[in-house]
């Protein structure tokens with residue numbers, strides 16, 4: 001019988017939070033099964049391979065003090081290096097670009113030479129081979145009393161004593177049918193909690209060299225003219241692969257977007273910036289496994305780390321995780337890792353064990 005048949009704990013979502021939970025539970029000797037809707041692990045940590053390295057289309061940085069990310073990066077050989085800071089920044093508005101003295105836009109931060117997705121990929125690879133099921137969206141969760149929780153996917157029904165829900169709460173409420181089992185206050189909270197960066201498009205321009213550095217520019221800009229609001233150097237170690245990236249509001253992604261981005265990059269960093277070898281646009285608001293339909297309306301970030309997320313629900317068998325539930329570093333990968341670890345410890349200290357049989 002495969003390991004997936006009788007899990008002690010089911011983790012829903014194989015992003016940083018879900019994989020941190022699954023790893024902690026596995027290391028504690030629990031039989032864990034992680035169900036992931038997408039065909040890949042990593043969630044909002046997504047990298048694409050290019051000649052000489054990787055480009056991050058989701059999370060990019062971590063910052064001093066983010067100890068869990070630092071430890072994981074070192075353990076998995078992600079190749080940490082410093083964000084490029086030196087050079088002048090650019091301020092760009094309707095009256096044109098202005099070169100500022102120095103770079104007051106970027107703060108000291110670290111990057112991953114192997115790409116941010118290396119971290120979740122390495123976590124998944126260190127779990128038993130059949131512990132992560134891809135292409136397996138969870139569609140419903142039901143309480144089955146003493147037997148724990150039943151977790152439904154399009155083609156199977158699984159049972160476990162406890163479940164870690166490592167999915168942005170508003171998305172979980174939209175995609176997963178809980179019947180009427182969740183308390184009203186939990187439903188209201190989860191439906192109102194924003195999805196961090198869920199309404200953002202990330203744009204990455206790839207170049208043959210980081211030519212802006214030779215011009216004494218940092219590759220950093222604030223712009224009020226064009227779709228990108230802030231732009232940063234996203235080149236790899238020693239400037240290879242050479243890349244600039246910017247964030248745009250997802251609503252700005254419409255016909256003509258790429259052309260407007262190219263014009264904006266050229267205005268800020270010179271004509272060569274307007275002709276990238278490749279322009280990657282990742283609109284996270286259109287990712288069905290990141291953003292609920294309500295994503296543009298959710299703005300109350302004070303709900304991040306809410307006390308209700310620190311308590312289990314559904315007969316104390318369903319534990320919240322995801323960066324949105326973290327009490328510290330919410331929104332960051334560090335928060336996601338912490339939320340997953342917290343949920344794993346809550347599972348281990350709960351004393352609830354179940355049959356873990358498959359229901360069919």
Ligand SMILES: Cc1cc2nc3c(=O)[nH]c(=O)nc-3n(C[C@H](O)[C@H](O)[C@H](O)COP(=O)(O)OP(=O)(O)OC[C@H]3O[C@@H](n4cnc5c(N)ncnc54)[C@H](O)[C@@H]3O)c2cc1C
Nearest residue numbers: 013015016017037043044059060061138322323331332333
């Ligand atoms: C453009 C962008 C830039 C960012 N930059 C940074 C940065 O520089 N530094 C930083 O620290 N953070 C950054 N972040 C935030 C960071 O990516 C997140 O905090 C972190 O990756 C969240 O991890 P998570 O596990 O909580 O959620 P997710 O990564 O969203 O993982 C949730 C997982 O659950 C899966 N899932 C969803 N629904 C279901 C379902 N019904 N059944 C099964 N699986 C399901 C999803 O496919 C996904 O894999 C950025 C995010 C974005 C989008």
